Amino acid sequence: MTSSPTAGPRVGLFATCLMNLFRPNVGFSAVKLLEDAGCSVEVPASQTCCGQPGYNSGDYDAARALARQVIEAFEHFDYVVGPSGSCMATIRHDYPALFADDPQWLPRAEALSRKSFELLSFLADVRGAAVTVDARYAGTATYHDSCSGLRGLGIKGQPRALLGEVDGLKLKEMEDAEVCCGFGGTFCVKYPEISEKMVDDKVRNILATGADTLLGGDLGCLMNIAGRLKRIHAPVKVFHIAEVLAGFADGAGLADAPKESR
Amino acid sequence: MQIRSDEFKERSVFAIHDANLQTALGRARYGFVGKRAQQVADLPEFEQLREEAKNLKNHVLDNLDHYLARYEQAVVASGGQVHWARDAEEARKIILGICKRVGAKTVTKGKSMVSEEIDLNEALIDNGMEVVETDLGEYIIQLAHEPPSHIIAPAVHKTKDQVSDLFEAAHGGPRKTQVPELVDEARRVLRDKYFRADVGITGGNFLVAETGSSIIVTNEGNGDLTQTLAKVHIVTSGIERVVPTLDDATLFLRLLARSATGQETETYTTISTGPRRADDLDGPEEYHVVLVDNGRSKMLAGRFRDMLRCIRCGACMNHCPVYGAVGGHAYGWVYPGPMGSVLTPLIKGLDAAYDLPNACTLNGRCQSVCPVKIPLPELLRELRHLQHQQNITPVMQKRALGIWRWVATRPKLYHALEQLAARALSGIARRGRIRRLPLAGGWTDSRDLPAPTGRTFLELWQGKRGQR
Numbered sequence: 212m213t214s215s216p217t218a219g220p221r222v223g224l225f226a227t228c229l230m231n232l233f234r235p236n237v238g239f240s241a242v243k244l245l246e247d248a249g250c251s252v253e254v255p256a257s258q259t260c261c262g263q264p265g266y267n268s269g270d271y272d273a274a275r276a277l278a279r280q281v282i283e284a285f286e287h288f289d290y291v292v293g294p295s296g297s298c299m300a301t302i303r304h305d306y307p308a309l310f311a312d313d314p315q316w317l318p319r320a321e322a323l324s325r326k327s328f329e330l331l332s333f334l335a336d337v338r339g340a341a342v343t344v345d346a347r348y349a350g351t352a353t354y355h356d357s358c359s360g361l362r363g364l365g366i367k368g369q370p371r372a373l374l375g376e377v378d379g380l381k382l383k384e385m386e387d388a389e390v391c392c393g394f395g396g397t398f399c400v401k402y403p404e405i406s407e408k409m410v411d412d413k414v415r416n417i418l419a420t421g422a423d424t425l426l427g428g429d430l431g432c433l434m435n436i437a438g439r440l441k442r443i444h445a446p447v448k449v450f451h452i453a454e455v456l457a458g459f460a461d462g463a464g465l466a467d468a469p470k471e472s473r
Numbered sequence: 474m475q476i477r478s479d480e481f482k483e484r485s486v487f488a489i490h491d492a493n494l495q496t497a498l499g500r501a502r503y504g505f506v507g508k509r510a511q512q513v514a515d516l517p518e519f520e521q522l523r524e525e526a527k528n529l530k531n532h533v534l535d536n537l538d539h540y541l542a543r544y545e546q547a548v549v550a551s552g553g554q555v556h557w558a559r560d561a562e563e564a565r566k567i568i569l570g571i572c573k574r575v576g577a578k579t580v581t582k583g584k585s586m587v588s589e590e591i592d593l594n595e596a597l598i599d600n601g602m603e604v605v606e607t608d609l610g611e612y613i614i615q616l617a618h619e620p621p622s623h624i625i626a627p628a629v630h631k632t633k634d635q636v637s638d639l640f641e642a643a644h645g646g647p648r649k650t651q652v653p654e655l656v657d658e659a660r661r662v663l664r665d666k667y668f669r670a671d672v673g674i675t676g677g678n679f680l681v682a683e684t685g686s687s688i689i690v691t692n693e694g695n696g697d698l699t700q701t702l703a704k705v706h707i708v709t710s711g712i713e714r715v716v717p718t719l720d721d722a723t724l725f726l727r728l729l730a731r732s733a734t735g736q737e738t739e740t741y742t743t744i745s746t747g748p749r750r751a752d753d754l755d756g757p758e759e760y761h762v763v764l765v766d767n768g769r770s771k772m773l774a775g776r777f778r779d780m781l782r783c784i785r786c787g788a789c790m791n792h793c794p795v796y797g798a799v800g801g802h803a804y805g806w807v808y809p810g811p812m813g814s815v816l817t818p819l820i821k822g823l824d825a826a827y828d829l830p831n832a833c834t835l836n837g838r839c840q841s842v843c844p845v846k847i848p849l850p851e852l853l854r855e856l857r858h859l860q861h862q863q864n865i866t867p868v869m870q871k872r873a874l875g876i877w878r879w880v881a882t883r884p885k886l887y888h889a890l891e892q893l894a895a896r897a898l899s900g901i902a903r904r905g906r907i908r909r910l911p912l913a914g915g916w917t918d919s920r921d922l923p924a925p926t927g928r929t930f931l932e933l934w935q936g937k938r939g940q941r
Binding site: 228232233234238239257258264266270280291389392393398403404405407408437438466467 | 694834835861862875925929
């Protein structure tokens, strides 16, 4: 299981905070998908967070400090890929904006921006020809479009096209798939009642499809929705789409009791 | 109206538990959103129109002094008068002065958000005048003594039953329960007011520099009666509403109705130019325009200039999931939803409305439907940045961010803490989830926390690959 260093592009995997802490399986799924798509994958140990919590809280200095760290850790790769539209939109869109007045860092931020991709858009749009999905999933899934990926990076068709190649999986669209689930980073703990109302609307639309599985591309949203689904004892499994595409969705879903072994 | 944006949290929680409000909001939300989507689907050049409208507005804002001067010349040439108001108080004084001079007893009003912004009604009433809102929605909330909760559908928070009660109390019985009956009753009551009105006050959706005209759009025709039947017509408008030519105005008219109510066009689009001329069949004897700055030229000079493109369609709030959850009153001032969350702090002060820019998930849906492409999420984030710089952000939050930054810029420490958290959280988890967590009530009061599996990804990766 070693990466071939010669063949394809060198990809640095951006290990998002939530993935690293809560769902390592998503990271291993991303690595498998990238390697299957002909890439060699490395995971720099000098990475932490993309800086979005600082940026969205108005602390631009903190965001810049984190951005510089990410740029230094990843700029020598051919591509930077992460399993989150939210973090990757920060790198793609916000880094150049953060350094707009900094002639030293702006070119580096822009260069990194150009080669940074969310996992699904990288697989479908950049490595399209090299990607074959070899996975089975027995179930009916519905897909939540996370806002940053959808509106920031134009991710809409890619996950559906990739899921179409998964044996046994049926996709059933929900009403308002494009409406925010109420996560919003720190929003969900700063305004918990509003967030709860929003996630309840989302849960209602999920349940109305009759799907047994919820999929999405951002762990923040998925943890929020899974947390609410489990709180009301709704029997819907929640996975990151990468887990299904990689064939690694045979264990417990988010917030489900662990199975004996995988 | 007294700003109450500092009560946003309390008011939003109250709103979420108000069953009538939730019924009304649910219905309205889906109506507007669905109809707009249909209109957009039916107009292939819609996206192109948005881009053109954005560019045209930017051109006007870049040359605002020029177009306002031209507009004033044209108004004067057509026999009208232009008054310049630096702030709300000046605007009130000017309008009150005109009303007093003509001895006004009854003042009718078409819908005007600027008049709400400058607290006009209270000022007129305090001076002994009868003020009658003629837009049906505005009329309803005037009876209820409430401010509007939406900029184009001011009574959207009211259910039909609540309107029946209000009308019965105001007009006497028998209580009407059907919508057509209620509309007829309002029409009958209002008809008499139009003819008695001394002064009619309207807003101005667009001001045309070329002709000195003001344009209003309504679905009820109330604005037309307000401005043609009174002896004096006063237009209240923000300085940013000017467009160069009539032709330019049509670009915005094509976008406005589709974005606002999902109509191809509003029922009435009325262009007024000056007072009644000798051979006109009707019209006011005097025509005044009160141009209100109230913070706008400050916006023009700074990083919030994009906000001045706003044409007040309300699409942002119709598509905002936060507005959809809490309604307009929670925002605590005249303008609710995303556009209001930008405008309120800019007009009333950053510290008077701390929560408004923060109570947003930055999901971007508002920007994606805005007919003039205002980057609302960016502006909201920029307001957070100003709050942070000016120490309006709560101390605890700033301190937490400082600690986060300190740790996150030390990768080894950060990873060690993540490993610790992964172990601790998985240790207290039951069946893959955590139901209650000290200091995390914001999350666990309404949601379970999915549990980590015990090891972080980086830890497992390094174990597997022996790689840095």
